[in-house]
Amino acid sequence: MKSSTVGLSIIALSTIAYVFVELLRSAYYTSQRDKKKTFWSRFICRNSRIPFIAFRVSLEPNLIKKQVKYVCKVLVPDWRHLEDAELRVERVLGGITNRIFCVSVNKDAPNLFFNKVLVRVFGAEGIIDREKENEIFEQLAKNRIAPSFIGEFANGRIESWLQARCISIEEMRYPNISKAVAQKLAILHRFQPQGHRKSLQDSPVWESIYAWLKEAKVALKQLENTELDDSRRLLLKQIDLLVLEKELEFLRNTLRKTPSPIVFSHNDLLFGNILYDEISGTVHFVDFEYSGWNYRGFDIGNHFCECMGGTDNGIPDYTKYPTEEQQHLFCQHYLVSYGGFENVSSVNETDIKSLMIEANRYALLSHFYWGMWALCLSVDQTVDFDYLLFGVNRFKEYYRFRNQFLEDP
Numbered sequence: 001m002k003s004s005t006v007g008l009s010i011i012a013l014s015t016i017a018y019v020f021v022e023l024l025r026s027a028y029y030t031s032q033r034d035k036k037k038t039f040w041s042r043f044i045c046r047n048s049r050i051p052f053i054a055f056r057v058s059l060e061p062n063l064i065k066k067q068v069k070y071v072c073k074v075l076v077p078d079w080r081h082l083e084d085a086e087l088r089v090e091r092v093l094g095g096i097t098n099r100i101f102c103v104s105v106n107k108d109a110p111n112l113f114f115n116k117v118l119v120r121v122f123g124a125e126g127i128i129d130r131e132k133e134n135e136i137f138e139q140l141a142k143n144r145i146a147p148s149f150i151g152e153f154a155n156g157r158i159e160s161w162l163q164a165r166c167i168s169i170e171e172m173r174y175p176n177i178s179k180a181v182a183q184k185l186a187i188l189h190r191f192q193p194q195g196h197r198k199s200l201q202d203s204p205v206w207e208s209i210y211a212w213l214k215e216a217k218v219a220l221k222q223l224e225n226t227e228l229d230d231s232r233r234l235l236l237k238q239i240d241l242l243v244l245e246k247e248l249e250f251l252r253n254t255l256r257k258t259p260s261p262i263v264f265s266h267n268d269l270l271f272g273n274i275l276y277d278e279i280s281g282t283v284h285f286v287d288f289e290y291s292g293w294n295y296r297g298f299d300i301g302n303h304f305c306e307c308m309g310g311t312d313n314g315i316p317d318y319t320k321y322p323t324e325e326q327q328h329l330f331c332q333h334y335l336v337s338y339g340g341f342e343n344v345s346s347v348n349e350t351d352i353k354s355l356m357i358e359a360n361r362y363a364l365l366s367h368f369y370w371g372m373w374a375l376c377l378s379v380d381q382t383v384d385f386d387y388l389l390f391g392v393n394r395f396k397e398y399y400r401f402r403n404q405f406l407e408d409p
Contacts, residue, residue: 050138051075056154057121059382064099065089068119072103075151075158078112079105089119097124097289097383102161116161117150122289123383127212127376130155133289139193146288162284164275169309172271173326179333180283181274181303186337188285189263189296200262203294205365206252209372213248216375217241223379223388235392239375244395248368254406258361260297267291267299270306300334300355301363305370308397314389316397324356331355360405367398 053074057067069087073079079087086107092100104116122130134157140146141159148160171177223236266273267290275284304327310316322330335347335355374391377383 050134050149051151053151053153057156059099059121059123064121065101068101068103068121071151071153071156072117072119072158075153076114076117077150079114092118097128098122098156098287104161114150114160118147118159118161119156120159120287121156124377124380127373128289130289133291136193136291137288140191140288140291143191145188145191145285147284147286159286162275162277162286164277164284167271167274167276167283169271169307169320171276172274172303172307173320173322175329176281177274177276177283178326178330180276180281181269182330182332182334183337184283184285185266185269185299185303186334188266189299189338191264193264200293203262203298204292205294205298205369209248209369212372212376213241213245216372219376219379232388235388238392239395244368244371247398251364251368255361255365258297258358260295260358260362262293263296263299265291265294265296265299267294267302269299269303270311271309272311295362295365297355297358297362298365298369300331300359301361302366302369303330304359305363305366305397310390310393314386314393316393318397318400321401327356327359328352331359360401364398364402364405367394367401371395371398 051074053071055067055071055074057071058064066084068089069084072087073082082105086105088104088106090102090104092102099121101119101121102116103119105112109115122128134149134152137146137157138149141149146159147162150158150160152158167177172181220236220239220241223232228236266285266288268287269285273285273287275286276282277284304322305316307322308316308318308320331352332344332347335341335351336344339347341347371391371394374387374394378388378391380387
């Protein structure tokens with residue numbers, strides 16, 4: 001009798017100790033999350049229930065995969081008991097900002113809720129508000145617009161793995177995929193983030209570009225003071241920020257003559273951020289790090305620009321910009337989906353033409369956006385991508401299409 005009482009006491013004390021430790025751990029994670037709170041967080045009053053660990057994954061090649069396994073074992077449900085050898089980590093190519101990994105359980109485990117996840121380790125520190133991104137991503141996930149948000153760590157997050165494949169640059173202009181992207185984009189543009197006002201007089205995209213203009217001045221000055229080969233020195237000479245600043249003012253004043261609704265936008269619909277489900281014929285959007293309120297024309301025009309590529313080698317191919325016929329198809333199905341119509345015959349031809357003009361004109365703003373972004377990152381040596389070359393080429397594309405897109409219809 002006495003021994004059983006002692007045994008029960010030990011069990012009770014153990015339970016209390018376990019609960020106490022878990023409470024402390026929860027309080028610690030909450031305090032660490034609160035330390036990251038920004039104005040955006042307080043503004044929308046996020047009270048996230050997403051599991052969080054205050055751990056920063058190293059970008060060192062010899063450490064990153066082991067540490068990716070660690071955050072998965074902590075944050076993915078039922079993975080805590082797994083051994084490192086039971087997890088397989090594969091790099092997913094396509095993005096130039098983040099390190100993306102597919103992590104899967106390489107054994108037969110039918111009782112696991114997740115057998116495979118996507119781990120996103122953030123890059124471009126200081127360029128993107130990651131707290132804001134995670135807050136928006138959480139809402140997108142709840143509305144089934146984005147993959148499930150499984151867990152968050154100090155410099156990244158874990159998402160559910162989508163059973164779909166990444167499309168190619170060429171497929172972006174295929175009719176069946178273009179229709180699906182247009183329909184999905186219309187759904188995203190109807191999305192209203194909770195707790196954030198939409199009554200914006202102008203798009204925040206201008207603030208981003210002007211802020212990056214200041215950062216670009218610092219970055220290019222830093223490049224000037226480093227040893228560069230002749231090819232990179234020649235690239236540097238092609239950038240005149242004073243001229244670009246005046247051109248930006250011209251573009252802003254010109255676009256005022258072509259109003260575009262401000263909607264919740266993806267802002268980065270390149271081929272690597274579009275997944276295609278061949279069974280259902282539907283598409284999924286991923287990588288919402290640049291998402292936010294922006295002009296409808298920017299999101300569509302930017303997608304047209306991404307058809308030219310350049311995120312692999314820094315050199316867009318202007319011949320791959322969508323033809324008028326391809327633009328018409330995209331804008332037609334976008335308007336059908338956005339308006340909730342049953343078929344394309346319900347859409348006015350005048351509205352389609354108007355949206356094509358709007359998208360093409362705001363595509364010029366897309367060139368400025370990514371051109372300045374690239375110049376800011378031109379001093380980044382951690383990513384194997386020529387940001388300077390990409391930035392120079394985006395501004396070349398701007399001037400290539402400038403007169404054509406701004407002429408009166």
